[in-house]
Amino acid sequence: MAPVTVKKICCIGAGYVGGPTCAVIALKCPDITVTIVDLNKARIDAWNSPDYKLPIYEPGLDDVVKQARGRNLFFSTEIDKAIKEADLIFVSVNTPTKKSGVGAGFAADLNYVESATRRIAAVATSSKIVVEKSTVPMRTAESMRTILEANSKPGLRFDILSNPEFLAEGTAIGDLFAPDRVLIGSLQTPEGKSAASSLIDVYAHWVPKERILTVGLWSSELSKLAANAMLAQRISSINALSAICEATGANIDEVAHAVGKDSRVGPKFLRASVGFGGSCFQKDILNLVYLSESLHLPEVAAYWRQVVTMNEYQKRRFSKTVVDTLFNTITGKNITVLGFAFKADTGDTRESAAITLIRDFLSERARVTIYDPQVDEAQIWLDLQEALPDTPLENIKKQVIIAPSALAAASNTDAVVIATEWKEFVEIDWAAVYGTMNKPAFIFDGRAILDADELRKIGFTVKTIGRGVAF
Numbered sequence: 279m280a281p282v283t284v285k286k287i288c289c290i291g292a293g294y295v296g297g298p299t300c301a302v303i304a305l306k307c308p309d310i311t312v313t314i315v316d317l318n319k320a321r322i323d324a325w326n327s328p329d330y331k332l333p334i335y336e337p338g339l340d341d342v343v344k345q346a347r348g349r350n351l352f353f354s355t356e357i358d359k360a361i362k363e364a365d366l367i368f369v370s371v372n373t374p375t376k377k378s379g380v381g382a383g384f385a386a387d388l389n390y391v392e393s394a395t396r397r398i399a400a401v402a403t404s405s406k407i408v409v410e411k412s413t414v415p416m417r418t419a420e421s422m423r424t425i426l427e428a429n430s431k432p433g434l435r436f437d438i439l440s441n442p443e444f445l446a447e448g449t450a451i452g453d454l455f456a457p458d459r460v461l462i463g464s465l466q467t468p469e470g471k472s473a474a475s476s477l478i479d480v481y482a483h484w485v486p487k488e489r490i491l492t493v494g495l496w497s498s499e500l501s502k503l504a505a506n507a508m509l510a511q512r513i514s515s516i517n518a519l520s521a522i523c524e525a526t527g528a529n530i531d532e533v534a535h536a537v538g539k540d541s542r543v544g545p546k547f548l549r550a551s552v553g554f555g556g557s558c559f560q561k562d563i564l565n566l567v568y569l570s571e572s573l574h575l576p577e578v579a580a581y582w583r584q585v586v587t588m589n590e591y592q593k594r595r596f597s598k599t600v601v602d603t604l605f606n607t608i609t610g611k612n613i614t615v616l617g618f619a620f621k622a623d624t625g626d627t628r629e630s631a632a633i634t635l636i637r638d639f640l641s642e643r644a645r646v647t648i649y650d651p652q653v654d655e656a657q658i659w660l661d662l663q664e665a666l667p668d669t670p671l672e673n674i675k676k677q678v679i680i681a682p683s684a685l686a687a688a689s690n691t692d693a694v695v696i697a698t699e700w701k702e703f704v705e706i707d708w709a710a711v712y713g714t715m716n717k718p719a720f721i722f723d724g725r726a727i728l729d730a731d732e733l734r735k736i737g738f739t740v741k742t743i744g745r746g747v748a749f
């Protein structure tokens with residue numbers, strides 16, 4: 279069966295994955311028309327904004343959109359039209375952890391994937407290749423096929439591929455331009471392999487063929503969960519060791535460097551932190567835990583669950599260190615939190631460790647000042663309200679100030695907490711800040727980005743994650 283030559287792509291979901299991924303496909307494949315659709319009109323309007331105020335902050339993304347938008351890249355709320363016209367459809371909708379019902383707190387909520395699939399079935403008038411881009415539980419492709427076959431017009435063919443995305447926020451454009459690998463899972467039938475060839479041809483516009491891996495559908499779905507679980511596991515491992523370092527006087531950076539020099543371990547993803555955040559690590563591990571339990575593999579489930587448990591411990595441990603160090607009480611004290619995003623170079627706050635820390639500080643009745651260069655005020659209030667559902671927002675606002683700059687936030691305070699590794703925090707005039715602070719002046723570096731020795735020379739008392747330096 280000859281592979282279909284893809285001429286029109288529709289991407290359902292204009293979020294952190296659908297937007298950048300399909301914008302890059304459009305840039306690299308001028309012969310393909312790419313339409314990214316979403317139910318959220320405000321999001322689509324932002325993608326179409328004349329001054330390129332895009333709905334997500336991602337270095338280099340506006341350049342890509344500037345080059346391709348209006349040429350062969352379009353953003354639209356006309357979902358049905360884009361589905362009808364496309365040969366290949368990416369499903370890039372959100373798959374959050376279920377909040378209620380069976381599997382609540384663990385299983386992925388497949389409601390959005392199912393609605394998108396049902397929409398495809400309802401409006402398609404020609405055969406399609408449908409690609410799971412969202413991270414999904416295993417065998418979701420089978421459910422998609424069943425829905426499509428049961429609800430579509432007679433005579434149409436739907437080939438389902440799994441093509442999980444491995445980009446990281448903040449480096450998405452670089453990751454998409456030069457991916458370590460592109461993974462394509464298909465049924466190992468002639469039709470499945472032919473559909474995979476069509477998608478390979480799209481990526482082959484810019485990705486070397488040896489980096490495009492083809493595997494079975496179920497291996498592909500599991501590989502995505504496995505990749506995130508193993509990355510998060512490295513962070514929990516290094517964070518577990520950071521607790522030992524703090525208790526013994528060892529230095530986690532030295533330990534990570536020594537361990538990472540072993541080429542079998544490698545140096546990446548060994549930065550101790552205040553805990554991993556982001557929309558996916560926790561969600562995908564919990565998904566794996568749920569899968570393992572459903573398969574009656576309780577030991578496997580417990581193993582992966584511990585990665586999340588360790589992450590919760592790391593956040594709790596850090597906020598406790600702040601309270602303990604500030605003479606066992608922060609009631610009425612001013613705590614400045616620098617960084618609100620879950621990592622640098624993104625405005626995304628989903629599952630950010632900063633939120634947990636601030637919730638803990640507010641529960642101790644501290645006054646908290648927050649600064650982040652990319653997260654807007656409305657998002658911060660939204661996240662704090664969600665973290666403290668029983669406290670009216672006006673009461674939260676009595677305890678929290680959002681500052682316009684790092685310098686303003688760090689001045690006149692009792693303690694500064696570094697929650698996100700923004701480069702600009704390294705460049706703050708710390709000597710000037712010291713002059714304004716209550717004494718003793720404390721800095722808690724949850725990302726190990728500051729030069730603690732220099733800060734101590736200024737007069738600060740410094741506590742760095744994973745460094746067992748005596749006060």
Ligand SMILES: NC(=O)C1=CN([C@@H]2O[C@H](COP(=O)(O)OP(=O)(O)OC[C@H]3O[C@@H](n4cnc5c(N)ncnc54)[C@H](O)[C@@H]3O)[C@@H](O)[C@H]2O)C=CC1
Nearest residue numbers: 291292293294295316317318371372373390394412413443
């Ligand atoms: N954020 C990331 O860095 C990565 C995310 N992923 C996975 O990709 C998927 C998408 O994640 P994000 O882009 O972060 O989510 P997101 O929440 O930023 O974007 C999803 C978009 O889909 C839209 N949507 C939902 N249902 C729809 C429907 N039926 N029709 C049209 N639009 C619909 C929503 O309005 C939203 O704008 C998730 O499964 C996630 O696990 C994978 C790799 C990286």
Ligand SMILES: O=C(O)[C@H]1O[C@H](OP(=O)(O)OP(=O)(O)OC[C@H]2O[C@@H](n3ccc(=O)[nH]c3=O)[C@H](O)[C@@H]2O)[C@H](O)[C@@H](O)[C@@H]1O
Nearest residue numbers: 443444445446447513547548549551554555556558620621
């Ligand atoms: O499926 C996904 O959503 C994506 O999840 C992660 O990407 P992302 O969450 O955007 O960012 P990461 O760079 O992985 O960072 C995740 C969290 O771990 C923290 N981290 C990372 C690395 C490290 O050494 N230490 C550490 O604490 C970061 O600060 C951040 O809070 C993966 O890196 C991507 O490959 C994957 O596609």
